Amino acid sequence: MVVLAKPSSITQSSPLKPQKPTTPTVLAYSTCSSFIIPTIDLSDPISSPSSIVKACENLGFFKLTNHGIPSSLMSTLESEAVNFFSLPQSHKDINCPPSPFGYGNKKIGSNGDVGWLEYLLFNISSSSSFPSSSLRYALNEYTKAVRKVVKEVLEMMADGLRIKPRDVFSKLVMNEESDTMFRLNHYPPCPPLLQGLNSSLTGFGEHTDPQVLSVLRSNNTCGFQIALRDGSWVSVPPDQDSLFINVGDSLQVLTNGRFKSVKHRVMANGLRSRVSMIYFGGLSPRERLAPLPQLMREGEESLYKEFTWFEFKTFAYKTRLADNRLSLFEIERKTTTNTSSVASIV
Numbered sequence: 091m092v093v094l095a096k097p098s099s100i101t102q103s104s105p106l107k108p109q110k111p112t113t114p115t116v117l118a119y120s121t122c123s124s125f126i127i128p129t130i131d132l133s134d135p136i137s138s139p140s141s142i143v144k145a146c147e148n149l150g151f152f153k154l155t156n157h158g159i160p161s162s163l164m165s166t167l168e169s170e171a172v173n174f175f176s177l178p179q180s181h182k183d184i185n186c187p188p189s190p191f192g193y194g195n196k197k198i199g200s201n202g203d204v205g206w207l208e209y210l211l212f213n214i215s216s217s218s219s220f221p222s223s224s225l226r227y228a229l230n231e232y233t234k235a236v237r238k239v240v241k242e243v244l245e246m247m248a249d250g251l252r253i254k255p256r257d258v259f260s261k262l263v264m265n266e267e268s269d270t271m272f273r274l275n276h277y278p279p280c281p282p283l284l285q286g287l288n289s290s291l292t293g294f295g296e297h298t299d300p301q302v303l304s305v306l307r308s309n310n311t312c313g314f315q316i317a318l319r320d321g322s323w324v325s326v327p328p329d330q331d332s333l334f335i336n337v338g339d340s341l342q343v344l345t346n347g348r349f350k351s352v353k354h355r356v357m358a359n360g361l362r363s364r365v366s367m368i369y370f371g372g373l374s375p376r377e378r379l380a381p382l383p384q385l386m387r388e389g390e391e392s393l394y395k396e397f398t399w400f401e402f403k404t405f406a407y408k409t410r411l412a413d414n415r416l417s418l419f420e421i422e423r424k425t426t427t428n429t430s431s432v433a434s435i436v
């Protein structure tokens with residue numbers, strides 16, 4: 091079934107006030123600046139597999155409705171995040187800077203990137219320390235629910251691509267050793283003075299996510315943007331009841347470039363806070379990253395050198411946000427018309 095999403099109404103409220111969930115999305119596309127965000131209804135097993143594949147090929151991004159995660163799990167985690175970010179700065183700074191896990195403020199990664207945000211970064215696979223047991227509980231409950239959604243989406247993706255086994259993608263990120271990360275981001279409203287100097291202050295600079303896929307949920311504050319294939323940026327209307335899925339660099343490799351990782355960024359909002367929670371599904375460190383043989387057409391060659399997730403992540407964490415992290419692993423292919431043949435033609 092194709093359903094149309096109602097453009098979300100953005101209510102203004104005081105910074106860091108959790109918003110009440112809006113009415114459930116009933117209508118299959120949400121529009122923004124005349125751009126249509128592909129919307130997949132997870133409760134529709136018939137058309138979703140092919141729609142997921144189409145969205146991943148065209149954009150590397152889609153919105154997911156009817157995902158089955160109770161809104162109470164999302165709003166509880168949002169409230170826990172809001173409680174933490176509302177603490178006095180000196181309290182939050184106890185765990186700062188993140189190494190790379192913990193609390194971070196304005197600095198993103200360790201290579202000089204900055205943004206108008208503060209955040210908490212967790213490693214779900216190994217025990218990260220949590221600011222409070224209630225936040226730990228809320229995060230565990232939410233991530234358990236997201237894992238089910240990730241499994242379903244990745245299995246529908248395999249169905250849509252007509253490859254077997256169904257769990258060919260999901261087993262990579264659902265494994266006990268899979269490197270799963272979680273991030274709570276808080277973008278405070280951008281002060282008018284700063285807005286005056288630069289009307290579009292960057293919250294989180296443009297980048298692709300290195301993992302297989304990322305699952306984003308935010309409150310109803312706009313600011314999230316994705317890049318289209320022609321390089322233009324479009325805003326994604328926020329929808330706190332839905333999830334947004336980003337294709338990551340690793341999925342680009344697994345599909346030999348058939349799916350492209352989506353470039354995205356967050357612009358700061360002048361009036362209200364944005365709070366987002368992102369689940370990053372990575373692989374286990376020793377897992378080989380290479381195109382799936384089931385997806386290779388006759389004679390098709392891999393676009394990438396072989397490497398493990400550990401090698402890729404180690405390299406990725408030495409790069410700046412906007413860098414193309416896959417370039418080091420791309421195989422340079424000689425064009426069919428090489429210089430000598432050009433010379434002979436001339």
Ligand SMILES: C=C1C[C@]23C[C@@]1(O)CC[C@H]2[C@@]12CC[C@H](O)[C@@](C)(C(=O)O1)[C@H]2[C@@H]3C(=O)O
Nearest residue numbers: 190198199203299300406407408409410411
């Ligand atoms: C600048 C950086 C931050 C980042 C590590 C990196 O060196 C390049 C990749 C960045 C990114 C983007 C997606 C996720 O938010 C993240 C946690 C990840 O796995 O890769 C961040 C890293 C980070 O914030 O440490």
Ligand SMILES: O=C(O)CCC(=O)C(=O)O
Nearest residue numbers: 273275294314356366368
């Ligand atoms: O906070 C957001 O909405 C997106 C942040 C993001 O892309 C990231 O943390 O990798």
Ligand SMILES: [Fe+2]
Nearest residue numbers: 297298299354
């Ligand atoms: Fe991201």
